[in-house]
Amino acid sequence: MASITIIDIAKMCGVGVTTVSRAINNHPDISEETKAMIMKVIKENHYVPNNSARNLKRSASKTIAVLIKGITNPFFNRMIKVFDKEIQRKKYSFILQRVDDNQDEIEVAIELEKEKRLKGIVFLGGNFSHAKDKLEQLTVPFVLSTIGMTPGYEPHEYSTVSVDDFKESYKMVDYLCKLGHRKIAIITASMADVSIGRLRYEGYKQALEDNGLELNEKLVGRMKENIESYSMENGYVVTKELLESGEDFTALFAVSDSLAVGACKAIFESGKSVPEDYSVAGFDGLDITFYYNPSITTIRQPVEEIAEETIKVLYDLINKKITHAHKVFPAELIVRKSTIEPSR
Amino acid sequence: MASITIIDIAKMCGVGVTTVSRAINNHPDISEETKAMIMKVIKENHYVPNNSARNLKRSASKTIAVLIKGITNPFFNRMIKVFDKEIQRKKYSFILQRVDDNQDEIEVAIELEKEKRLKGIVFLGGNFSHAKDKLEQLTVPFVLSTIGMTPGYEPHEYSTVSVDDFKESYKMVDYLCKLGHRKIAIITASMADVSIGRLRYEGYKQALEDNGLELNEKLVGRMKENIESYSMENGYVVTKELLESGEDFTALFAVSDSLAVGACKAIFESGKSVPEDYSVAGFDGLDITFYYNPSITTIRQPVEEIAEETIKVLYDLINKKITHAHKVFPAELIVRKSTIEPSR
Structure with a gap:
């Protein structure tokens, strides 16, 4: 079916194109009756005015x-x-x-x-x-x-x-080391990850090494594959496990801010506090890191x-x-x- | 241009359709050489296999x-x-x-x-x-x-x-009243709003009335129109104004959870605490209300x-x-x- 034009509508209604245009655009110079008649014809014929939402034209x-x-x-x-x-x-x-x-x-x-x-x-x-x-x-x-x-x-x-991702992650972990932390846990992607999760993990490893710290595999938390990746829930679950493992740490670097928020929640639930008992840092620069209590140290992309x-x-x-x-x-x-x- | 089929590709390559299919699907029963030749022809002819992502077919x-x-x-x-x-x-x-x-x-x-x-x-x-x-x-x-x-x-x-929205908002404000709050502030939409912001505000007014409380216009915070509506930032800015107005209140009902998070941040920044100094409640049931510190009372949709x-x-x-x-x-x-x- 060929597209109906404003001219077709004008013909069907027995009026001029200007009148149809007035009806469409709610112009005051048109009687309610004529307008109603025109809008009825427009609707029945599935006519879509060409001039609506011009800025959307593509x-x-x-x-x-x-x-x-x-x-x-x-x-x-x-x-x-x-x-x-x-x-x-x-x-x-x-x-x-x-x-x-x-x-x-x-x-x-x-x-x-x-x-x-x-x-x-x-x-x-x-x-x-x-x-x-x-x-x-x-x-x-x-x-x-x-x-x-x-x-x-x-x-x-x-x-x-x-x-x-490598360099920025390194920057964060190096900052935590310079604060004096010697036992820094991380929440990162699964071993199979070959993208940003891996790069941020490599940055963590390099920063530890350059600060004379040994990598402790027990402090490497891996996101759960059955939970949405990089989510608050994943950070919450993995941090709970880290806390329950009994392996001591004083700082936690989560490779996304949402993971960091979940980590804080797990720490609060265990009766401990952030930052007094555990420093927590994220990555991304989400707004929530400013609004969270306490506000969260992060890498802003x-x-x-x-x-x-x-x-x-x-x-x-x-x-x-x-x-x-x-x-x-x-x-x-x-x-x-x-x-x-x-x-x- | 008519769409190229797997049969065309097979003809061009001088092989059978099955062989083309094997090349596409990484089947082991095909030599690397044949596969490379077929994939080259596929690419040059912009052929898109029909069987890829079958579940996406629409x-x-x-x-x-x-x-x-x-x-x-x-x-x-x-x-x-x-x-x-x-x-x-x-x-x-x-x-x-x-x-x-x-x-x-x-x-x-x-x-x-x-x-x-x-x-x-x-x-x-x-x-x-x-x-x-x-x-x-x-x-x-x-x-x-x-x-x-x-x-x-x-x-x-x-x-x-x-x-x-009216009823659920009423439920929340009634709950705050029953806790003993007599001075309950609200963060809601602008006066011009005629949709959910209005309905939630009407629920607030009705709950106050039914609990024998008078509406105090000074405790009605309106979202800023130049800031994204229902956002953390909007809640933060409006709450700052409420706190600085000097008008006392003991509870704050924000008509969205993001507004409530922003409100908490403003309260913390003023040196006060949630919930000891101010009770804060939201609306929507976002995940962040569980993960925030303190966790936030809300209406879960x-x-x-x-x-x-x-x-x-x-x-x-x-x-x-x-x-x-x-x-x-x-x-x-x-x-x-x-x-x-x-x-x-």
Whole structure:
């Protein structure tokens, strides 16, 4: 069925185009009766005025997809907002596609690419360790956002925008060591993780070594795989286990802020306090670290800048200005009330 | 260009379809050489295997849009997850469309409907007070989720799935009154609000009245319009003003949990404590109310059930099983450590 125009509606109603326009736009110079008649015809014919929401106008074939693993992770919320704004500014359409923890994001991307004739893809979250030939089936440009490492690929085969997870994690643990902590626990990803969880863990190990401290495997807490990763609940459960293990520690570094919040809760429930009994530090720079009681020491990622740069790199790839890019943003250590010198 | 099939690829490669399939699926019974050759042809011809991500298969014309005002509101995260799951289960495609605070969601919906040939729409968040004839331009079924009131419409003109915001708010304030509080402040929406903020405020007023307490306008804090609504920051700023006003109160009811978290932070910063100096209560049942220190008394909305029912109502509308529906779920008062009897 061909699209109905305002001219068709005017004809059907036996009025001029201006009158139809007045009806649509609630113009005062039209009788209620005429207006009602016109709106009835509009509705019956499923006519959608062309002038509504002009700023939303987009070409259906110009679509960017953002694939996100962990949609309940508040870290991504602000990024999504920036993606949406930047993509809209370029008059592209924006699809936000959630990927389940057990789904393969490349397969989802390939399917979406086929259906929606995508121009580009942003991958957000997840580990991103895929068979190389599967990745090669993706024919549109893509950028990994806040994911800095994909083992098995050459740097020229993909693009990333992120912080240096190793270096920033090192910065935090080094700070805890310099405060005087000698027994520093960590909550990090499972051994199988090959992405940010691994990098932040490597930063922890290196900082311990450079401060003359030995790694104590009993103080390495691993997120539970049956609980949402990087969540408050995961931090809560893992910290409970650490506390019950009887292995003493004076500081705890959680590789995400949500994990850190869960860790604090577990400590309070055990009758201990933060920071007097245990210093707790997070990573990401979520708002809640400011609002929590006590406020939580963290590494603040420049999320808005990362999101903006992600879209910039993606469009540079789409327009063939570049073949690949790896942009690394500095993050900031924010010292708050959850970390002090050890009391024992 | 017609779509390339696995048969075309097999012909180009001079092999059987089974061999192509083996190459795609990493089957062991194929030589690395043959596989590499086939994957090269696949890539050059932009062939996308049909069998990848079978569970994602959807008809392009069967699309549901979820329009969301306030995408950074964590309350919506879990709902989006359920929407996505339920819509995928029905083999429909799912578009998540963010609506700016200053955008008209109906205009956005009309535009989307035109572009994407939608089958149905879910509206999430916002006030939803629109001119009636604009709403009539929407020709596909829609459901308001967690929005229970649209002034100016007849109940048969729209569908809703929500809690009873008036009643649940009343429940919370009545609980605070019964604890012995006589001076109960509230943080709520602006005077102009005609939706959930208004309903929760009306519940507050009624509970005060039924407990023989007079409404003190000086204890009514209104969210700032230049700060994200229902956010921690808004709760923080408004509570600071309440504390600095010098008007005494012993309990504070914030109409969202995020507002309540911000309120606690403002109280701590003023050198006072929760709950000893001020009892604080929220609304929604976010996870953070459990993890906060102290844990926060709240009204828990059954978000998963509301989200599931929203999709059920939407499909009943699409399939013309019903003409409209208003489903109201009970919410639960969760008493935690942030509320105690007043000390003064």
